[in-house]
Amino acid sequence: KAGVTQTPRYLIKTRGQQVTLSCSPISGHRSVSWYQQTPGQGLQFLFEYFSETQRNKGNFPGRFSGRQFSNSRSEMNVSTLELGDSALYLCASSAIASTSSTDTQYFGPGTRLTVL
Amino acid sequence: AQKVTQVQTEISVVEKEDVTLDCVYETRDTTYYLFWYKQPPSGELVFLIRRNSFDEQNEISGRYSWNFQKSTSSFNFTITASQVVDSAVYFCALSEAQEGMRFGAGTRLTVKP
Numbered sequence: 001k002a003g004v005t006q007t008p009r010y011l012i013k014t015r016g017q018q019v020t021l022s023c024s025p026i027s028g029h030r031s032v033s034w035y036q037q038t039p040g041q042g043l044q045f046l047f048e049y050f051s052e053t054q055r056n057k058g059n060f061p062g063r064f065s066g067r068q069f070s071n072s073r074s075e076m077n078v079s080t081l082e083l084g085d086s087a088l089y090l091c092a093s094s095a096i097a098s099t100s101s102t103d104t105q106y107f108g109p110g111t112r113l114t115v116l
Numbered sequence: 117a118q119k120v121t122q123v124q125t126e127i128s129v130v131e132k133e134d135v136t137l138d139c140v141y142e143t144r145d146t147t148y149y150l151f152w153y154k155q156p157p158s159g160e161l162v163f164l165i166r167r168n169s170f171d172e173q174n175e176i177s178g179r180y181s182w183n184f185q186k187s188t189s190s191f192n193f194t195i196t197a198s199q200v201v202d203s204a205v206y207f208c209a210l211s212e213a214q215e216g217m218r219f220g221a222g223t224r225l226t227v228k229p
Contacts, residue, residue: 033216043207045216056216088159104151105217107161 002027004093004108012114018079021111025072025093031055032074033105034066037088046089049074050096078113086115119143120210122220129198130228136194137223139208143189145169149211150184150191155222156204164206167191198227 005024013019025032033056034046045058049068066076072093078085089112092105123138141150152164165175167184175182179199183192195202208220 035217035219042221043219045218048216056214058216090161092161104163104166106163107153109158109160112159 004091004106006089006091006108006111008111009109010112010114012116013081014116015081015083017081018077019081019113021076021078021089021091021113023074023076023091023093023108025074025091026106029093029095029106030072031094031096031103031105032068032072033092033094034074034076035090035092036060037090037110038084038086043090046076081115083115086113088112119218120208120220122206122208122223124223125221126224126226128226128228131200132197133227134194134196135198135225135227136192137206137208137225139191139193139220141189141191141208141210143210143212145212147213151209151211151217152182152191152193153207153209153219154204155207161207164193195225198225200227200229203227 007022031050033048035043037043047066048056052068063079068074088110090107090110092107094103094105096103119142121140129135148169150167153161155161165182172184179196181194203226205222205224207222209217211217
Protein backbone atom coordinates (compact mmCIF):
# COMPACT_ATOMS: atom_id res chain seq x y z
CA LYS A 1 0.00 0.00 0.00
CA ALA A 2 1.21 3.49 -0.75
CA GLY A 3 1.85 5.64 2.27
CA VAL A 4 0.56 9.09 3.08
CA THR A 5 1.58 11.58 0.44
CA GLN A 6 1.89 15.31 0.85
CA THR A 7 2.35 17.98 -1.77
CA PRO A 8 4.25 20.10 -2.24
CA ARG A 9 7.25 18.99 -0.21
CA TYR A 10 8.75 22.47 -0.03
CA LEU A 11 7.19 25.87 -0.32
CA ILE A 12 8.44 29.43 0.01
CA LYS A 13 5.96 32.24 0.51
CA THR A 14 6.06 35.83 1.66
CA ARG A 15 4.23 37.43 4.55
CA GLY A 16 0.59 38.17 3.84
CA GLN A 17 0.20 35.51 1.20
CA GLN A 18 -1.93 32.43 1.59
CA VAL A 19 -0.98 28.81 1.03
CA THR A 20 -2.75 25.49 0.46
CA LEU A 21 -1.17 22.17 1.36
CA SER A 22 -2.47 18.83 0.20
CA CYS A 23 -2.54 15.40 1.81
CA SER A 24 -3.58 12.06 0.35
CA PRO A 25 -4.16 9.41 3.02
CA ILE A 26 -3.38 5.74 2.84
CA SER A 27 -5.96 3.99 0.71
CA GLY A 28 -8.95 3.04 2.86
CA HIS A 29 -8.12 5.48 5.63
CA ARG A 30 -10.91 7.92 6.39
CA SER A 31 -9.35 10.11 9.05
CA VAL A 32 -6.78 12.79 8.34
CA SER A 33 -5.02 14.89 10.97
CA TRP A 34 -2.69 17.83 10.52
CA TYR A 35 0.20 18.88 12.73
CA GLN A 36 2.61 21.78 12.80
CA GLN A 37 6.20 21.13 13.85
CA THR A 38 8.53 23.99 14.81
CA PRO A 39 11.78 23.97 16.80
CA GLY A 40 10.23 26.18 19.47
CA GLN A 41 6.78 24.66 19.91
CA GLY A 42 7.43 21.09 18.84
CA LEU A 43 4.65 19.01 17.32
CA GLN A 44 1.26 20.62 17.72
CA PHE A 45 -2.11 19.29 16.66
CA LEU A 46 -3.97 21.49 14.17
CA PHE A 47 -7.14 19.62 13.30
CA GLU A 48 -8.63 16.30 12.35
CA TYR A 49 -11.12 15.41 9.66
CA PHE A 50 -13.23 12.33 9.33
CA SER A 51 -15.76 11.74 6.58
CA GLU A 52 -15.46 15.33 5.40
CA THR A 53 -16.24 16.73 8.87
CA GLN A 54 -13.87 18.43 11.24
CA ARG A 55 -13.84 16.32 14.37
CA ASN A 56 -11.25 18.10 16.47
CA LYS A 57 -9.36 21.35 16.39
CA GLY A 58 -6.21 22.42 18.16
CA ASN A 59 -5.42 25.82 19.56
CA PHE A 60 -4.60 27.71 16.38
CA PRO A 61 -6.00 30.98 15.01
CA GLY A 62 -8.73 31.03 12.40
CA ARG A 63 -6.15 31.72 9.69
CA PHE A 64 -5.57 27.98 9.73
CA SER A 65 -8.36 26.01 8.10
CA GLY A 66 -8.82 22.74 6.37
CA ARG A 67 -11.23 20.52 4.56
CA GLN A 68 -11.61 16.94 3.51
CA PHE A 69 -13.03 15.66 0.27
CA SER A 70 -15.22 12.64 -0.37
CA ASN A 71 -12.18 10.59 -1.40
CA SER A 72 -10.63 11.39 2.03
CA ARG A 73 -7.97 13.64 0.56
CA SER A 74 -7.46 16.71 2.67
CA GLU A 75 -6.23 20.24 2.19
CA MET A 76 -4.98 22.71 4.72
CA ASN A 77 -5.03 26.44 4.12
CA VAL A 78 -3.19 29.20 5.91
CA SER A 79 -4.20 32.74 5.08
CA THR A 80 -2.31 35.96 5.74
CA LEU A 81 0.94 34.17 6.38
CA GLU A 82 3.20 35.29 9.21
CA LEU A 83 6.90 34.64 9.73
CA GLY A 84 6.00 32.37 12.64
CA ASP A 85 4.06 30.06 10.33
CA SER A 86 7.35 28.75 8.96
CA ALA A 87 7.27 25.10 9.94
CA LEU A 88 7.07 21.50 8.85
CA TYR A 89 3.41 20.61 8.34
CA LEU A 90 2.72 16.95 8.81
CA CYS A 91 -0.36 15.05 7.78
CA ALA A 92 -1.35 11.71 9.26
CA SER A 93 -4.04 9.25 8.33
CA SER A 94 -5.76 6.50 10.26
CA ALA A 95 -8.38 3.95 9.37
CA ILE A 96 -10.97 5.44 11.72
CA ALA A 97 -11.36 8.65 13.60
CA SER A 98 -8.61 9.18 16.14
CA THR A 99 -11.16 10.58 18.56
CA SER A 100 -12.07 7.01 19.25
CA SER A 101 -8.46 6.56 20.22
CA THR A 102 -8.31 3.12 18.75
CA ASP A 103 -6.20 3.43 15.69
CA THR A 104 -2.68 4.35 14.80
CA GLN A 105 -1.85 7.44 12.80
CA TYR A 106 0.59 7.07 9.93
CA PHE A 107 2.45 10.16 8.89
CA GLY A 108 3.44 11.62 5.56
CA PRO A 109 6.83 13.17 4.80
CA GLY A 110 5.59 16.68 5.50
CA THR A 111 5.57 20.00 3.69
CA ARG A 112 8.25 22.42 4.74
CA LEU A 113 6.87 25.93 4.53
CA THR A 114 9.17 28.92 4.70
CA VAL A 115 7.65 32.37 5.09
CA LEU A 116 9.91 35.27 4.15
CA ALA B 117 -0.48 21.88 31.21
CA GLN B 118 2.07 19.61 29.61
CA LYS B 119 0.42 16.26 29.03
CA VAL B 120 3.45 14.38 27.80
CA THR B 121 6.90 14.93 29.24
CA GLN B 122 9.97 13.37 27.77
CA VAL B 123 12.54 13.51 30.48
CA GLN B 124 15.65 13.62 28.34
CA THR B 125 16.11 16.29 25.69
CA GLU B 126 19.23 14.72 24.24
CA ILE B 127 21.07 11.47 24.77
CA SER B 128 24.38 10.45 23.30
CA VAL B 129 25.65 6.88 23.47
CA VAL B 130 28.28 4.76 21.84
CA GLU B 131 27.22 1.98 19.53
CA LYS B 132 26.18 -1.25 21.26
CA GLU B 133 25.21 0.52 24.48
CA ASP B 134 21.68 0.12 25.79
CA VAL B 135 19.66 3.31 26.10
CA THR B 136 16.32 4.14 27.73
CA LEU B 137 14.11 7.06 26.77
CA ASP B 138 11.71 8.11 29.50
CA CYS B 139 8.17 9.36 28.97
CA VAL B 140 5.72 10.53 31.62
CA TYR B 141 2.15 11.43 30.77
CA GLU B 142 -0.81 13.07 32.43
CA THR B 143 -4.45 12.23 31.86
CA ARG B 144 -7.75 11.94 33.71
CA ASP B 145 -9.21 9.55 31.19
CA THR B 146 -9.38 5.87 31.98
CA THR B 147 -9.17 4.98 28.30
CA TYR B 148 -6.25 6.36 26.38
CA TYR B 149 -3.49 5.32 24.02
CA LEU B 150 0.21 5.87 24.13
CA PHE B 151 2.55 5.87 21.17
CA TRP B 152 6.21 6.10 20.29
CA TYR B 153 7.34 7.54 16.97
CA LYS B 154 10.79 7.90 15.47
CA GLN B 155 11.74 10.88 13.33
CA PRO B 156 14.95 10.33 11.36
CA PRO B 157 16.70 13.26 9.64
CA SER B 158 14.45 12.80 6.61
CA GLY B 159 11.64 14.22 8.72
CA GLU B 160 8.94 11.58 8.36
CA LEU B 161 7.48 10.27 11.61
CA VAL B 162 7.73 6.50 11.77
CA PHE B 163 5.30 4.60 13.97
CA LEU B 164 6.97 2.27 16.48
CA ILE B 165 4.34 1.13 18.96
CA ARG B 166 0.85 1.75 20.33
CA ARG B 167 -0.31 0.71 23.78
CA ASN B 168 -3.79 1.12 25.24
CA SER B 169 -4.40 2.01 28.86
CA PHE B 170 -5.74 -1.42 29.74
CA ASP B 171 -2.74 -3.34 28.54
CA GLU B 172 0.23 -3.01 30.85
CA GLN B 173 2.16 -5.89 29.36
CA ASN B 174 5.65 -4.95 28.40
CA GLU B 175 6.54 -5.52 24.79
CA ILE B 176 9.69 -6.48 23.00
CA SER B 177 10.27 -6.14 19.28
CA GLY B 178 13.77 -7.05 18.25
CA ARG B 179 16.13 -4.59 19.92
CA TYR B 180 13.24 -2.40 21.05
CA SER B 181 11.29 -2.84 24.27
CA TRP B 182 8.67 -0.80 26.06
CA ASN B 183 7.80 -0.61 29.74
CA PHE B 184 4.31 0.75 30.48
CA GLN B 185 3.48 1.47 34.14
CA LYS B 186 0.14 3.07 34.93
CA SER B 187 1.04 3.49 38.59
CA THR B 188 3.76 5.96 37.66
CA SER B 189 2.15 7.19 34.40
CA SER B 190 5.23 6.22 32.48
CA PHE B 191 5.83 4.60 29.12
CA ASN B 192 9.55 4.13 28.69
CA PHE B 193 11.37 2.91 25.59
CA THR B 194 14.61 0.96 25.61
CA ILE B 195 16.91 0.24 22.70
CA THR B 196 19.27 -2.64 23.31
CA ALA B 197 22.66 -2.77 21.60
CA SER B 198 22.12 0.59 19.91
CA GLN B 199 23.25 1.15 16.35
CA VAL B 200 24.18 4.28 14.42
CA VAL B 201 20.96 3.93 12.40
CA ASP B 202 19.00 4.42 15.62
CA SER B 203 20.08 8.06 15.66
CA ALA B 204 16.89 10.11 15.41
CA VAL B 205 14.44 12.14 17.43
CA TYR B 206 12.00 9.95 19.32
CA PHE B 207 8.56 11.18 20.30
CA CYS B 208 6.19 9.85 22.89
CA ALA B 209 2.52 10.73 22.35
CA LEU B 210 -0.81 10.46 24.16
CA SER B 211 -4.19 10.07 22.50
CA GLU B 212 -7.35 10.68 24.54
CA ALA B 213 -10.99 10.65 23.54
CA GLN B 214 -12.21 13.91 22.00
CA GLU B 215 -8.72 15.33 21.68
CA GLY B 216 -6.03 15.21 19.08
CA MET B 217 -2.79 13.43 19.72
CA ARG B 218 -0.44 15.25 22.10
CA PHE B 219 3.26 14.81 21.58
CA GLY B 220 6.15 15.20 23.96
CA ALA B 221 8.99 17.55 23.05
CA GLY B 222 11.08 14.69 21.75
CA THR B 223 14.38 13.11 22.73
CA ARG B 224 17.26 13.44 20.30
CA LEU B 225 19.30 10.24 20.35
CA THR B 226 22.77 10.21 18.88
CA VAL B 227 24.53 6.90 18.56
CA LYS B 228 28.23 7.27 17.86
CA PRO B 229 30.25 4.54 16.13
